[in-house]
Amino acid sequence: MTRLSVNINKIATLRNSRGGNNPNLVQVAKDCERFGAQGITVHPRPDERHIRYNDVFELKKIVTTEFNIEGNCQEQKFVDLVLANKPEQVTLVPDVLGQLTSNHGWDTIKNQEYLKEIIAVFKNAGIRVSIFVDPVVEMVEAAATTGTDRIELYTEAYAHQYPQGKEAAIAPFIKAAEAALKVGLGINAGHDLDLNNLKYFAQNIPNLEEVSIGHALISDALYYGLENTVQMYLRQLV
Ligand SMILES: CC(=O)[C@@H](O)[C@H](O)COP(=O)(O)O
Numbered sequence: 001m002t003r004l005s006v007n008i009n010k011i012a013t014l015r016n017s018r019g020g021n022n023p024n025l026v027q028v029a030k031d032c033e034r035f036g037a038q039g040i041t042v043h044p045r046p047d048e049r050h051i052r053y054n055d056v057f058e059l060k061k062i063v064t065t066e067f068n069i070e071g072n073c074q075e076q077k078f079v080d081l082v083l084a085n086k087p088e089q090v091t092l093v094p095d096v097l098g099q100l101t102s103n104h105g106w107d108t109i110k111n112q113e114y115l116k117e118i119i120a121v122f123k124n125a126g127i128r129v130s131i132f133v134d135p136v137v138e139m140v141e142a143a144a145t146t147g148t149d150r151i152e153l154y155t156e157a158y159a160h161q162y163p164q165g166k167e168a169a170i171a172p173f174i175k176a177a178e179a180a181l182k183v184g185l186g187i188n189a190g191h192d193l194d195l196n197n198l199k200y201f202a203q204n205i206p207n208l209e210e211v212s213i214g215h216a217l218i219s220d221a222l223y224y225g226l227e228n229t230v231q232m233y234l235r236q237l238v
């Protein structure tokens, strides 16, 4: 079964727009879990435009499912934040400063030595590590020798191409997943997954352990309500 981790970045975006505490991020995380989500994902960025570093400490106190912190490990502040909170999983994303959203995976060949070192830091602290990668077989194979437990397949290209033809859109992801299985890596996925494209992805990617979904899910909740929406996403994964 593929697990759903709800990314609550966009709840923080809405909260921050007025400076108060509405919507209450901690309450939303608790409610997502109550509605069936099997994980909570946050992606604090250096400018704290949505998740603030302090939010992570508050969330750590109340999340009872899997807590997944995503971000750029080249920022020492991010490394310190993760080590101080010891989530179940850290997902390492090679963002550059000021990026609108994540837009590429790691070059696991060029960054092999760096990844080995930083992954060891988190693993020594007992934190499961996943690294964000494009659906490219060579990148997946080289991920295996970094010491990471899992990869997160960056699904923007799949989501973008899905309306033009789902078979072609998913083909590189199936190859990447098969390569991951061969080298013993767990498989997560995320970015731009939504109610249209999720079911086909989950049905066709072997051993997909987890999806993290934020932007579309929170947008859908405006129409369907958060409880219904979480359950609609969960139904795509059975
Ligand atoms: C790694 C990934 O795909 C997501 O974490 C995504 O980057 C969400 O971040 P934003 O909410 O800042 O767009």
Ligand SMILES: NCC(=O)COP(=O)(O)O
Pocket (backbone or CB within 6 Å): 007, 041, 070, 152, 189, 190, 191, 192, 193, 212, 213, 214, 215, 216, 217
């Ligand atoms: N790791 C992907 C994630 O957490 C959410 O991405 P998106 O659904 O906001 O595009």
